[in-house]
Amino acid sequence: MAKTLDTSNNPNNDEPQPELEEEEEEKTFEELGLDPRLIRALTKKGISAPTPIQTYAIPLIMEGKDVVARAKTGSGKTYAYLLPLLQKLFSELDSARKNCPGAFVLVPTRELCQQVYAEVSSLIEACRVQLKVVQLTSSMPASDLRAGLAGPPDILVSTPACISTCLSIDALQAKSIQDSLSFLVLDEADLLLSYGYEDDLKALVPHVPRRCQCLLMSATSSADVEKLKKLVLHNPFILTLPEVGKAKDEIIPQTVQQYWISCTTHDKLLYILALLKLALVQKKVLIFVNTIDMGYRLRLFVEQFGIKSVVLNAELPQNSRLHILEEFNAGLFDYLIATDEGQTKEQVNGESYTASTKSKKRLRQKLNAEFGVVRGIDFKNVYTVINFEMPQDVAGYVHRIGRTGRAFNTGASVSLVSSDEMEIFEEIKITMGDDSQDDSNFIAPFPLLTKNAVESLRYRVEDVARSVTKIAVREARAQDLRNEILNSEKLKAHFESNPRDLDLLKHDKVLSKKPAPAHLKAVPEYLMDATTKEASKIVKLARAAMGSNRSNRRNGSKARNRKSRDPLKTFSAEGPKKSQKSGMRRKDREKDDIGRKKQRKKNISYVD
Numbered sequence: 001m002a003k004t005l006d007t008s009n010n011p012n013n014d015e016p017q018p019e020l021e022e023e024e025e026e027k028t029f030e031e032l033g034l035d036p037r038l039i040r041a042l043t044k045k046g047i048s049a050p051t052p053i054q055t056y057a058i059p060l061i062m063e064g065k066d067v068v069a070r071a072k073t074g075s076g077k078t079y080a081y082l083l084p085l086l087q088k089l090f091s092e093l094d095s096a097r098k099n100c101p102g103a104f105v106l107v108p109t110r111e112l113c114q115q116v117y118a119e120v121s122s123l124i125e126a127c128r129v130q131l132k133v134v135q136l137t138s139s140m141p142a143s144d145l146r147a148g149l150a151g152p153p154d155i156l157v158s159t160p161a162c163i164s165t166c167l168s169i170d171a172l173q174a175k176s177i178q179d180s181l182s183f184l185v186l187d188e189a190d191l192l193l194s195y196g197y198e199d200d201l202k203a204l205v206p207h208v209p210r211r212c213q214c215l216l217m218s219a220t221s222s223a224d225v226e227k228l229k230k231l232v233l234h235n236p237f238i239l240t241l242p243e244v245g246k247a248k249d250e251i252i253p254q255t256v257q258q259y260w261i262s263c264t265t266h267d268k269l270l271y272i273l274a275l276l277k278l279a280l281v282q283k284k285v286l287i288f289v290n291t292i293d294m295g296y297r298l299r300l301f302v303e304q305f306g307i308k309s310v311v312l313n314a315e316l317p318q319n320s321r322l323h324i325l326e327e328f329n330a331g332l333f334d335y336l337i338a339t340d341e342g343q344t345k346e347q348v349n350g351e352s353y354t355a356s357t358k359s360k361k362r363l364r365q366k367l368n369a370e371f372g373v374v375r376g377i378d379f380k381n382v383y384t385v386i387n388f389e390m391p392q393d394v395a396g397y398v399h400r401i402g403r404t405g406r407a408f409n410t411g412a413s414v415s416l417v418s419s420d421e422m423e424i425f426e427e428i429k430i431t432m433g434d435d436s437q438d439d440s441n442f443i444a445p446f447p448l449l450t451k452n453a454v455e456s457l458r459y460r461v462e463d464v465a466r467s468v469t470k471i472a473v474r475e476a477r478a479q480d481l482r483n484e485i486l487n488s489e490k491l492k493a494h495f496e497s498n499p500r501d502l503d504l505l506k507h508d509k510v511l512s513k514k515p516a517p518a519h520l521k522a523v524p525e526y527l528m529d530a531t532t533k534e535a536s537k538i539v540k541l542a543r544a545a546m547g548s549n550r551s552n553r554r555n556g557s558k559a560r561n562r563k564s565r566d567p568l569k570t571f572s573a574e575g576p577k578k579s580q581k582s583g584m585r586r587k588d589r590e591k592d593d594i595g596r597k598k599q600r601k602k603n604i605s606y607v608d
């Protein structure tokens, strides 16, 4: 594994730099000097060896250095700072009480607050130490913010905006921060500025004492990260962890196979149905769309084919969003449709995008903050990420695809690309390292879907797609919101008394007014060509064949074997043949369907 310890932006740093060898031997947590209590806590979670970023960051942080750590999505950056942070706090357990939390962990969204809070709490609980952590967000009433900070807790997990609020209502005092703050962590730093927190951070920085250790964690490098680094850190160590060679490996984990399908905007429903219904992608599946309405349109559409999915967007109440994430992580449903982009062409809260450039920027930040409900979220065991619509920038693509292939897991992504989206797709391909000169293809054409398979579904899809009208979408969106507001109240009460419990409030109730017709729930075998049947069978078997999704990174040959068993790597659908049915007129197709139905009665065999 190649890595760089880049201190080039750090001319004043006179500290001797640790020597990094080209092929550093893999270390254990014990060798990194981690407290046995933390090691036991990790073992209970099934974590036995540090990831590369943890190997490098933990010792530096334990030595008290300011660190900028840049590593791929899902590479374990959270533990890379939490473990040494907790270890340092363990050693200060008996020191004099402070007037404000000794550590601030700042993240861009409430979902991330919840996620980091849950991680810290479970580590503290497993270690059985007397440390207190709170999570505070700006949406909380002032009385809750004050109550949360009373004590004070040892660790505060929050957003930069909430720190500003706490300062403005005197729940936090500048003097206390100067006296007590020992750690400031900016997690998901590449998102903090674009989410509109620059002013909040600028307001905090003058109160951060010089001796405070500052850590900045990020998945991508950007001008924003540079800006933050200059704003907050003093002589930091800059840790950048790409893997061998190619550009794409620096951003997307090597264990994620990226694919794309070229199709018209109109045909996207057809293609996604083919992928899901013909079982050509492995579960769990996270599907990204760009607007809330599109999320509901897709959900209503697949529902008619008996596919249950759940929608996640920033319009839903906070409790519901957290609960949806918990249920998805717990494996209660397989398909999550997430909106992570602002509605660029729609009006948002009465403000329109025809505003001036400055207010456009403000709006964009606001949209990001409101819609970025999935950025940085640790979705468990997502195998496939589908871009039903392409993100608006390369960073969006990196963050979306980064929801699979986390830690040592494998995964795949499929992007449905229409001609309108070709420009951003080309930009993404170039950033990933695609090179037209040497024919390198980091985002390869999806190999498992034949033209025949797609066309055999067209007739059914077009009928159903027509039935998902704008009114149906609007009603479904309102209905879901009503359901979730009701759920949210129940959840609030429930979470208060059972903070760790999962109850069975369902998010995947049928939204459509019409029940799904029985004949659309399964794809009759006669609609599947032999190639597709084979592909679908292999994809189904592959999950089982791969066994636990964790690759043994210490065993390269094992990882290679697994790759060779990956159907996406080994299977290739034959070139498109002209579909028998696609050439038929609608009337003929209906006749054909009836004839086949009769035959089917004698010999029913479905692919689910």
Ligand SMILES: Nc1ncnc2c1ncn2[C@@H]1O[C@H](COP(=O)(O)OP(=O)(O)OP(=O)(O)O)[C@@H](O)[C@H]1O
Pocket: 047, 048, 049, 050, 051, 054, 071, 072, 073, 074, 075, 076, 077, 078, 079, 218, 219, 376, 377, 378, 402, 406, 407, 408
């Ligand atoms: N040493 C490890 N071994 C195995 N799994 C790990 C290890 N460290 C962390 N993980 C798991 O890997 C997953 C991803 O970790 P984490 O969320 O910290 O990634 P990240 O680098 O912050 O990603 P992102 O940039 O997308 O936020 C989590 O489920 C975490 O529990």
